[in-house]
Amino acid sequence: MTRIIVFAKAPVPGRVKTRLIPALGADGAAALARVMLIRTLDVAISSAVGEVELCMDPAPGAPSWQGITLPPGLSLSPQEQGDLGERMARAVMRRIDELPVILIGTDCVQISKVLLRDAANALTRADAVMNPCADGGYALFGLNRFDPSLFEGIAWSTASVAARTLARLAALGWRVHVGREVHDVDSPRDLDYWYRTMALGQSRC
Template structure:
């Protein structure tokens, strides 16, 4: 296994609670099925982040890490925990990125919505940061599943319109305007809407017990 510079992986995640997580999939999977899928995606992401062997893995949790919803999940003790805090997604990501970079390590900011973001992809992103200022894994819906940073710049997060199909393009434009070198990694698929379920790993779909939408 190739040795890479230590890198902090920061995972943004909602507690996999029915009615709170993966709400856009509730009409297809039901609230409980959507929550089960969210839990499987969370566990998969944590396991791959730890398996990548890059350095500290931080779970940036919503609601706060002290919420009882997290206590039943038996996540690995090696995880470091933080809370996402207040503000829009940009404000929360900016705080986490700044905190991680201030600790002296490059950071990979990821969510739990992209099962293809496995340990090999994470290591590829970390490798890209050895000679780039940033790395990004775009998603087919126009967002991104990973943003890797060697340095902080608030413009990557401030006044960004999130959950629209221009997030990755706008982020790349902003990186270009500040003159950074960016590695664009292969596009992946987030699992957010019913039509995205075809991108689940084999065997996952049946395990969440699909519940048809009712009229």
């Protein structure tokens, strides 16, 4: 069994997917963020990999989350304060003594049941698993062990995130499985890829 932790912001216009606003408008960008949130949660739950936790910004119960119907079977937690690395580190530390942890966001076109199951299987043989993104970040990061260096001093949302994290894993001497490269939807140029993927029905495979 594995715990999947999904990091997500409430899909509030003007606060999410801001780089898509020139193409979709604030309301359209927020609507897409909402679709991606629910789709990711549905895929995570239906993967049957293990427990699914939604780590929320703002915290559960905040007005920003009102009117959003989340799938049943989730546990909810707050992201609290700090940069992305600090928030992810706290989420991992809360659970790593109980189960292996897989961290994902809601932006990846290719998050699927197969990808999640492959990652969980890899964690039976490796200390860490990663699916890097074409933009240099990562869409999935799974761990059997914790070390703070994996989350400290990283220039988040830059093209160096995956490479720097992999270098730190190598320095720790951990066994690492690197899965296939995937794509996030962050900018207008990514929208065609999103629409093609959805049209081909690849989102839940």
